Amino acid sequence: MKKSAHYLKLPTKNKRNRKKKLRKKMLSMFYFILAPIVFNIVTARNLQHLRSVTGYAYGYLSDCPGNENPIIMSEDSLRKLRIKVIGAKMTSGWIKKKYNYYQMNEMGNDPTMDYSRKTVLFISGYFDNPDFAASRIMEYSYRLLGYNVFLLDMHKFVEHDYPSVTRNLPAIGKHTAEMLYNLTQQNVGFDPKKFEMVGLSLGGETISFIAKSYKALSGVKISRLTALDPSGPCFRNRGPDRRLDKSDADYVEVIGTNIDGLGIATPVGHVNIYINGGEYQMSDIYWMPCEMFCSHIKVFEIWFSALRNQDSFIAIQCDTMQQARDKDCYDRKPFVTNLLGLKVDKTKHGIFYLATTYNYPYYMGEKGLKRENEPVHNLLKATNKADIVVV
Template sequence: MVLPAASTLCNIFTFILAGSPIFYSAAPRGSCASCCAIKEREDIKFMLYTRQNRNTAQLLHLGDDARLAQSNFNFNYPLAIYLHGFSESATGEKQSSQELKDAFLRRGNYNVILVDWSAMTAVPWYSNSVENLPVTARYLARFLRYLIDMRYPAKHIHLIGFSLGAEVAGFAGKQLQEWGIKLTRITALDPALPLFEGNSSNRRLTPSDARFVDVIHTDGGILGNPTAMGHADFYPNGGRPLQPGCAKQEIANNRWLGIIIGCSHQRAWEYFVESVAQPKSFPAQRCESSESIGACREAGNSPSFMGMGADPRLRGKFFLETNDAKPFGKNSRPRAIVSLAPRLPIAYKLPPNATRQTFVNRWPTVSGQQGNQDETDEQEDNNTLSNNIDSFLVT
């Protein structure tokens, strides 16, 4: 029997794995990686933003070492990776993706990756979007596993999802655990309700999907799911519509339907974005066990905080009230104090086809100094380190 050439076997192996919604190629880098690239999906894009490219995304591809090396991805910075909701896109002006990206880059030195899966969440095919959820989640999990294989620590990844994106995040967390990887934190922003009611088989998000799963509920019973599904579930203003200010805001903009559909739902990401700059802007009190959302308003001990400032040790349901216009947080200041995120002492590994010169302005040198661009970034806001770094340091 005549065996196929090694390169042919490699192509067959890669084709099978690239076409699988579950696995990504684990072939030795010296063999398969040198002969053929992993097939890239055109309907799911990973868009990298850093302080060096705030407004223009750099596309990262699964298994593309050279592209990663040439990008501004910095192994010394924490990673915030975000999944938008139905009918949105990662590039939409004033939509959740761009607002969240800008908030993190104002906060400090971050890698921000926006997952653009808008081709799979287009109006009006909502049911198709729900069916596409597992495909998106598995592909995202493969991408995160690729970064981790390149020596980026899983504990510094913060996965955030809005609406349908929240369920994708939960599914991805489960898939990673099948490979022995557990994320530090998943933040779910008003997880979707339609087609996820009750014990629906579409439901994916659970507390076991990461070491800390925090959920913000703002439109429970309409577009958002009111069910507690994290370690800490926050119910601002009871977690149901109408969120304060929605009626006034939508009438002023002549969007009458938005009073019922949309405004309260998007408040989840608006609250979270505000908390990125001011982690203690949304103080919340723990609720006693109750089936009635928001019925427990008894003041507890010292307040906890919803959003970026959530303590990963929190457990249970939490209630809070917000303002009816920006700034929404009761503790928010009119002008946010932007702090510099910590530079993490993370080990790194050069891809086999990259030279050390490629990385000189992004990765630490032998002496531990950063390149000139990073020094410029530090001068841009020379403030103290954020007090809220627990979510990056939990082990």
Template structure:
């Protein structure tokens, strides 16, 4: 962000500027004490932002900074950036990295995901963990909240400057984690002070998509910016997140549009009514909220899980959802990435995707399967992978009755919950359809070829299956072979 919308102010000043002497002209900027001036013109007044609004006063927004304690994570101390003595006397430890959580629109820090995030941070290491409470500024109409977020960003930057000054540590390291609109608030912070890392959890799309970098989060706002996009549908899909990439690495789980276990259709009238209420500061019905926000909130769960899970959340450079679900993206010449907390430890950059499960634990181990037969079948195909660390669950790779004719290669992605290590063998099970047309097909499947490519190891395994027959409801096991006779 590079919008120079702030100017030096003397303390305790607040005034409006219209840019002319016309009494009926709408104010174009407002100034607050040491925070400076905020304009609703320039890049903040574009077709992407059809309704503009100046921010509320700092007193109305009432931003508070909560510092948690590792001993009692459910308790916190309020920090005041105007009081250096209070900062020094707090439990803030200048030798530790600081994690700062910023909630989004119509939210607040006392949320289950925030509590769990705090606990997972403390479980992982010794950190200063804080959250920013700007609830009053977020529980307004959407355009006003967008403007209030700019004020909050400057306030956070003043806190970080005050901490560096109070402890005499100009190089204190800060990692900001912002959900939804909170991601762009983090960007406003990075515009004013040096930030080590910003993690955006499904950054808000409306009023931010395709805008100037002054308006939204961008890679210049921190040394490392990573973003998880989980609800990046179009306006017709009522997607709440951004479709465009805004970080050094952008993750699009399951394609980034709809998440497994969440509704793919937000369009019913009840949802439309909920959207109108949401944007106009009316309380949503819980059922509407659950449906409407499911994919948007999945980013929170993915990031929280990523901190301490042994599963690496491996990601792959990928350009389309179709390529992802066919397993094509698992094959990569580029460096892989890691979604979530450990993103900065992997070399992957750019636009990355991965598949996840529909419920916790969400992390999966990824494979691409290429299988074909010599006879026609209609049914389900299950694989169980055996490796040096154990075996996977039995995985349905078809998802529904699959019709395969001779020499027809079925190529698909496959995900498992178990880290099997190096693949050594595979069990193939075929279950013939129980529909009325089942009598048209044999109850056994004669195989032709089978390969499995493991995303984690980037290794292709061949299995000599040609001529082997798998009877319906039974399985056969095949070992990895370097070559087939």
């Protein structure tokens, strides 16, 4: 009986062995077919620098804890918040005057002003003031175009450590807006629809706070804001009510040249133009690197040239921010272009890529609309075009 019972178990063992062999064959087939697919997916994703491996770009000094807390400006401080006026009627014999917060009635009657013309307020950046080169150059450029020019003097409030300076901006914006609203109330002809603001770096965020406060006071939006690589540090992670936003004015244009360093990558304007991808620029001396500060300031030189060459800086629309970074907008359908500068088509909203050369006057015209002329990669290819180099 024991022998018989043992014999009866043998077919069961054989059946199990056959099932094991079948499972092994199926697993082998599975690995043979799917392993290359899995390998290719993993490899491809690694080649694309997985965000889980490399992380997301955080940007320089993205958060500044405590800098959104309020400040109060004293009466003495408000006397040091001033607007320098260079009206369209200014001649070489007249003295350029600065008017503080308490002198707006006098400013409204400045004899150089022609309120029938457009007026621009320019605000420079960190540690700057309206007597330095940037403001003087903008004054000259806009005067040639027939504008009245205002230069905001806020140097008392921007000569401290950077996070503290950024905390001052909402108050600066509020009180500057009160100064402009005072002009509106005087009925001297100041018209917010003929008024524009241009801000460089920290000034690119300051114009936002002025525009927000002016709208709150008057119920009317300012016509145009142009932000030249507006500051990202301490503003990058804020919401639209605490930084530059397209809701601030009828039209907001943002030009980015160092978006992950001293600028901001988020497309916060109606038209957002990223020069050479927006991250780093080419140096005027091509073999020297143009790093963070150099790339940040390059926007000023490009805007200066755009004011003088208004039909020459032609940008290409992109579908995404990543396409602009990658300089990969040439094949977009439909192919849409726009101009950097005062002749921009304000109805063509979105993200734009603009190629430039590495030295003044920087523009490429229609040549810049073709991939084969893309400057950065072609310059690098030309550097190492030889197949073999003997050293």
